[in-house]
Amino acid sequence: MRKSPYFREFGIDASAIPAGPGRVPFSAAAAEVLEEFQPAVVSFHFGLPAPELLERVRRWGAKILSSATTVDEALWLEARGVDAVIAQGLEAGGHRGHFLSEDLGMQVGTFALVPQIVRAVKIPVIAAVGIADAKGVAAAMALGAAGVQIGTAYMLCAEATTSAVHRAALKSDAARVTALTNLFTGRPARGIVNRLMRELGPINPAAPAFPLATAAIAPLRAQAESLGSGEFSPLWAGQNASGCKEVPASLLTRELAGALEYALQHCDPGEAPQAARP
């Protein structure tokens, strides 16, 4: 990436870039740590780990989840025995979970993805999709989801480790415009558009491969953030940040759970009159 002008602008020594990956895949060492705590649910992203690692997680009785961005990925996950599949619509913030095809043009919006996965698999489908509030929960349930997974809406909660520049961006009008970008990690992820994304283009083939881009951008990001700027930081957010609230996470959870319960009781379109039975 053409980062040197930025490094000059912020007085950064390029040799300060740390070596090595910014993330590591799930490993035997990680499984060993988890085994002690035996979490009831383990949710993977970018597909699934190797069969022997997956088996190890299953042995302590954990329910296994993973994300599908297409019907094909949902079928692939079901065939490998996941307990539920998370349908990740194109609207979702952060990293796309796609693993069978890299073609972003094939990625599907939630409204089309959820009902087609529900129809294709027998396991429960969790909608993860820029759900911002009670309306979003009710809509996801109407589409046939068994539950919802919500990220962006929690990012202003006190419990979230969202950085100061990230919080400021989420509260601003800038949050209305997001894009998929590979600049910050090397893999496409959705974030609020900032100066780096505007100037280099959000998807730039010159970005280091995942997950090496994280380290490459680290000194620039740190320097800019120390000056109060989020223009070089990954400002992950879904396409609907309007549900972000500065409330305790427990309060937001109770509100959304109330909507879930209401939707389950009142809002089953299966009960609507059926005129056409082809």
Place this chain on the structure above:
Amino acid sequence: MRKSPYFREFGIDASAIPAGPGRVPFSAAAAEVLEEFQPAVVSFHFGLPAPELLERVRRWGAKILSSATTVDEALWLEARGVDAVIAQGLEAGGHRGHFLSEDLGMQVGTFALVPQIVRAVKIPVIAAVGIADAKGVAAAMALGAAGVQIGTAYMLCAEATTSAVHRAALKSDAARVTALTNLFTGRPARGIVNRLMRELGPINPAAPAFPLATAAIAPLRAQAESLGSGEFSPLWAGQNASGCKEVPASLLTRELAGALEYALQHCDPGEAPQAARP
């Protein structure tokens, strides 16, 4: 576009390409024709016509609709007095209606778009979004839509002028994979991926500008279709063709209208318990 190998393959004389645009914008001549019939609703795409043309349509009392693909476009349309705005999510089939920005990376999925437009404007919002069935109608209403606009689901109805190759594609597994393409008209539109899109790439900067690409592709398309092939035809479809039914349009309409009525009566998430009021 590198079409000459295809022209050779199908024995087409390139001089057979008709000159001129495949579509013309709304004009005084078109308004004159419409004026005779005084349609109660006139729905525009790609923004709005010039103010004097719009005024002419308004004079016979027509309700004016147009599509918004972003919150900014919805606000722009509301400021120009449209009676309702159609929220066109990224899932929709056929031409994207975007008119304030050409940047496809900024296009928003229905699940995120509808509630944000509902919140931003005071006029009714119609969701147009790969709604395939009663579940989709209920979900759109839950997101705050005042109504829905449905295209793809009607394309197998007897009344639709859908071509034979297009019908075959909609009924096949191929309908599960769509992409935005500019190859067939010069503007990005969503269709089922076929050979032309695979081989040239769905978005190709060499495609003639809108609407000239229609004529450029016409002889190849006609020749391939005469051989029963849809590999060079625009196979417009939304990201959820699973609701297509070979039933009379009236039957499908009654089914979907029943779902709309049911959703209006039973499924208002505004009635769900509200825990968090920030």
